[in-house]
Amino acid sequence: MANLINRRQFTIEWGHCDPAGIVFNARFFEFFDWGTWTLFELALGIKPPELGKAFGIVGIPLVDAGARFLAPAKFGDTVEIASQVSEFRRSSFDVAHRIFVGGAVAVEGSETRVWAARDPADPAKIRSQPIPPEVTARFVVA
Amino acid sequence: MANLINRRQFTIEWGHCDPAGIVFNARFFEFFDWGTWTLFELALGIKPPELGKAFGIVGIPLVDAGARFLAPAKFGDTVEIASQVSEFRRSSFDVAHRIFVGGAVAVEGSETRVWAARDPADPAKIRSQPIPPEVTARFVVA
Amino acid sequence: MANLINRRQFTIEWGHCDPAGIVFNARFFEFFDWGTWTLFELALGIKPPELGKAFGIVGIPLVDAGARFLAPAKFGDTVEIASQVSEFRRSSFDVAHRIFVGGAVAVEGSETRVWAARDPADPAKIRSQPIPPEVTARFVVA
Amino acid sequence: MANLINRRQFTIEWGHCDPAGIVFNARFFEFFDWGTWTLFELALGIKPPELGKAFGIVGIPLVDAGARFLAPAKFGDTVEIASQVSEFRRSSFDVAHRIFVGGAVAVEGSETRVWAARDPADPAKIRSQPIPPEVTARFVVA
Numbered sequence: 001m002a003n004l005i006n007r008r009q010f011t012i013e014w015g016h017c018d019p020a021g022i023v024f025n026a027r028f029f030e031f032f033d034w035g036t037w038t039l040f041e042l043a044l045g046i047k048p049p050e051l052g053k054a055f056g057i058v059g060i061p062l063v064d065a066g067a068r069f070l071a072p073a074k075f076g077d078t079v080e081i082a083s084q085v086s087e088f089r090r091s092s093f094d095v096a097h098r099i100f101v102g103g104a105v106a107v108e109g110s111e112t113r114v115w116a117a118r119d120p121a122d123p124a125k126i127r128s129q130p131i132p133p134e135v136t137a138r139f140v141v142a
Numbered sequence: 143m144a145n146l147i148n149r150r151q152f153t154i155e156w157g158h159c160d161p162a163g164i165v166f167n168a169r170f171f172e173f174f175d176w177g178t179w180t181l182f183e184l185a186l187g188i189k190p191p192e193l194g195k196a197f198g199i200v201g202i203p204l205v206d207a208g209a210r211f212l213a214p215a216k217f218g219d220t221v222e223i224a225s226q227v228s229e230f231r232r233s234s235f236d237v238a239h240r241i242f243v244g245g246a247v248a249v250e251g252s253e254t255r256v257w258a259a260r261d262p263a264d265p266a267k268i269r270s271q272p273i274p275p276e277v278t279a280r281f282v283v284a
Numbered sequence: 285m286a287n288l289i290n291r292r293q294f295t296i297e298w299g300h301c302d303p304a305g306i307v308f309n310a311r312f313f314e315f316f317d318w319g320t321w322t323l324f325e326l327a328l329g330i331k332p333p334e335l336g337k338a339f340g341i342v343g344i345p346l347v348d349a350g351a352r353f354l355a356p357a358k359f360g361d362t363v364e365i366a367s368q369v370s371e372f373r374r375s376s377f378d379v380a381h382r383i384f385v386g387g388a389v390a391v392e393g394s395e396t397r398v399w400a401a402r403d404p405a406d407p408a409k410i411r412s413q414p415i416p417p418e419v420t421a422r423f424v425v426a
Numbered sequence: 427m428a429n430l431i432n433r434r435q436f437t438i439e440w441g442h443c444d445p446a447g448i449v450f451n452a453r454f455f456e457f458f459d460w461g462t463w464t465l466f467e468l469a470l471g472i473k474p475p476e477l478g479k480a481f482g483i484v485g486i487p488l489v490d491a492g493a494r495f496l497a498p499a500k501f502g503d504t505v506e507i508a509s510q511v512s513e514f515r516r517s518s519f520d521v522a523h524r525i526f527v528g529g530a531v532a533v534e535g536s537e538t539r540v541w542a543a544r545d546p547a548d549p550a551k552i553r554s555q556p557i558p559p560e561v562t563a564r565f566v567v568a
Contacts, residue, residue, distance in 0.1 A: 019163040026455035049360040066492035076333040171310035191502040208350035218475040
């Protein structure tokens with residue numbers, strides 16, 4: 001058994017890069033977000049904008065994010081992001097991302113997200129909620 | 143009588159700039175958006191997120207935007223954006239923006255926006271609506 | 285004979301969208317930039333970061349950009365951008381972009397760019413330069 | 427003795443926010459970058475784009491970044507970012523950022539950056555370099 005990994009390729013664009021000619025750091029956190037949504041689509045077979053309705057949640061808000069920048073990515077590079085859930089807890093989970101440039105890991109990222117629903121006692125508030133086992137089961141491959 | 147002009151100063155940041163070392167073009171359209179919201183706040187005395195509720199609209203969605211790039215803006219430049227409504231029509235209006243670098247116009251921008259409310263016949267739809275005269279009156283200075 | 289058209293599909297991401305749930309206008313100008321670079325790669329067979337060296341230019345800086353927003357693009361939409369040079373002049377050219385959502389044009393964009401090289405008399409300056417006929421010829425399809 | 431803290435206020439814009447109506451996570455990493463550059467300007471009295479030339483470095487590239495999202499920031503919020511160097515090492519340093527909304531910490535961020543210069547043996551390469559003591563001294567307040 002192993003964790004399901006989503007792989008997605010894309011190109012580094014001119015507008016992703018800063019005056020040093022490399023991807024501006026904040027862009028990588030956009031890419032991590034892309035990776036998480038497509039991982040969930042791959043695992044659950046549900047289009048990202050339908051995820052909330054399908055499970056009665058408001059979404060999977062981010063509570064923690066981090067990145068280690070090991071090598072630069074440059075304009076025109078074809079990169080691959082590999083994303084997997086590294087741990088499911090009761091109502092939160094971690095996603096690990098690796099961005100490859102030319103086959104080598106250029107950036108390692110991590111996100112902690114919450115399975116979040118409206119508070120029945122106060123719908124203006126959001127609170128974490130247990131992640132259904134039928135969800136977590138879909139992130140494991142035999 | 144003249145049109146009310148909103149002036150706002152800000153600094154060009156590292157992350158606004160591209161590998162040529164100058165502001166990436168898409169950023170200027172962000173700056174125009176900043177200019178329009180603060181112009182409306184100046185004219186109407188209403189915080190931008192309260193604008194919809196105050197006038198029974200969903201917002202002022204953009205239907206057209208354009209820019210002429212006359213001179214570059216660079217990392218560390220202090221710039222000023224001057225924004226004014228150049229024309230009010232029945233249910234739409236044009237905003238003209240000028241971005242100054244070192245006292246000279248570096249970018250001229252224009253936006254066409256619609257005064258938009260939910261369609262009473264179908265709340266999933268949005269349609270333009272007459273702009274109240276008490277709104278347009280606030281954009282003129284004696 | 286017709287103009288070469290580059291078509292590129294991509295997905296609208298969460299981070300592209302604003303509180304109205306639709307793509308924030310400035311993002312479309314990023315997409316136009318993506319379209320232009322890939323059109324040039326298709327036409328000339330040269331990777332975007334190599335374009336400058338291949339032709340002795342510093343790039344193809346933007347001097348004018350515009351967009352008409354006809355219909356919204358939303359999180360999860362698969363969109364296609366179709367880009368073509370609509371006119372070549374001596375040292376500048378126009379690129380026309382159409383972004384399709386569900387088969388219908390949602391956004392029409394235009395860019396005017398310059399074929400720009402360092403000024404031999406003052407390398408700190410950039411000036412427009414005639415576009416080589418072997419370049420323009422590649423943007424026509426029989 | 428204490429660490430010099432740079433405080434900077436700004437407004438959350440429409441384009442900073444995502445379909446949940448709150449600041450999209452990647453934007454906070456832009457804000458951290460704003461905070462670091464202005465902290466260095468405050469400490470050293472040198473405009474950010476002049477920093478490299480002043481100290482014979484290529485810049486202060488990021489090797490690690492992280493954020494904890496404690497509370498949302500919304501369109502129209504006035505926020506303050508407080509930034510300080512939390513540790514100087516031989517050739518790298520950590521910057522701690524706190525973003526306040528309504529007086530409470532909404533986001534805590536950290537960056538690790540390197541004092542980086544061209545490698546004399548191979549100018550195409552960049553390597554870390556000892557941070558001059560006259561630099562570190564400026565980040566302490568009596």
